[in-house]
Amino acid sequence: MSNMYRWGIVGAGRVAHKFAEAMNHVKDAKLQAVASTNSKRAGDFAKKHSIPDHFDNYGQLYSSGKVDIVYVATTHNFHCSSTIDALNARKHVLCEKPMAVNASQVRQMINTARTNDLFLMEAMWTRFLPIMHEVRNIIKKGTIGLPQFLYADFGIRFNYDPQSRLYNPALAGGALLDLGVYCLALASMLFGRPNNISSTIKMTDTDVDARSTVIFEYDNAKVAVLLQALDMETPKEALIVGTEGSIKLHPIWMWGTDYTLKLNNGTEKTYKVDTNENGFVYQIMAVHKAINEGKTQCELMSLDETLAIAETMDALRSQWNFKYPFE
Ligand SMILES: NC(=O)c1ccc[n+]([C@@H]2O[C@H](COP(=O)([O-])OP(=O)(O)OC[C@H]3O[C@@H](n4cnc5c(N)ncnc54)[C@H](OP(=O)(O)O)[C@@H]3O)[C@@H](O)[C@H]2O)c1
Known part of the structure; x- marks a missing residue:
């Protein structure tokens, strides 16, 4: 009960x-x-x-x-x-x-x-969406072979307002923490923690990150290329490439419903995943389930993984010599 x-x-x-x-x-x-x-x-x-x-x-x-x-x-x-x-x-x-x-x-x-x-x-509500369950199942079954490469972007052109939470350093503004965290979470779900990180950066006039491209390298030459921006519209797509095929998550990939599965044998099909119009419900149900089971975290978005993602974001900001005024 x-x-x-x-x-x-x-x-x-x-x-x-x-x-x-x-x-x-x-x-x-x-x-x-x-x-x-x-x-x-x-x-x-x-x-x-x-x-x-x-x-x-x-x-x-x-x-x-x-x-x-x-x-x-x-x-x-x-x-x-x-x-x-x-x-x-x-x-x-x-x-x-x-x-x-x-x-x-x-x-x-x-x-x-x-x-x-x-x-x-x-x-990290997107991780609990039905489409992400399907993606994980496809990968687990080996349908696309071993995932080797990820591309994901999330860029929205926000009006420049130095006081807004996106541009204001006092409110921890910037693209990485707000938008990039979704791309990093997807990369983490697929490949774990990167062994090597390289990046490019463009800052805003308010001294927060406007736009970055990051390359994560993992064991056996697996790679993730991620783009996050608050000064530019990007396609908002994600592509997971494996040894036997690929999964393309259609815009807006973080909370989308459509994906295309393309296999090396030439088959290609686009699927639509039935999803509640308010995608937050899945994470709320996951919280309830975990607490009902006496757990203090969800396996799907564990505290260790959240910490690893935060450490990766720290490493990126360190590459950019970027600290918030209150840090
Ligand atoms: N999951 C998602 O899809 C999603 C979408 C958007 C945002 N978010 C996250 O949700 C959080 C809030 O985002 P939001 O867009 O809802 O923000 P928001 O509407 O700008 O502000 C949320 C609340 O933060 C406080 N706040 C805002 N500006 C402040 C300031 N200058 N000084 C002091 N307090 C201030 C206010 O709390 P009070 O009402 O108590 O004054 C405000 O109601 C962020 O961390 C963001 O990353 C998640």
């Missing part, structure tokens, strides 16, 4: 609205509370999504006895402190991507979760 889980959202911004809508599609989820630093935003959010409790500070949500799991939906720079405060208040946590600004913060978060014996996961 599954339990009913009561969620609380911290940070009433854009992504939080999508998350709140996803709650309606998960039968054992209840959206109990929302907290925002802005009391009107908290009240409006609660009204819009029919949430019983709203608070104008995060601490009240953490200490609420009516919340079981906290969803951290603030800007990247607050992920670490919000997550640690929630865990220390004995709440399970699903934290938006990237888990934190750097690996040191991620380690502190993981340690706090382990000390409190509570669930923690980075909200």
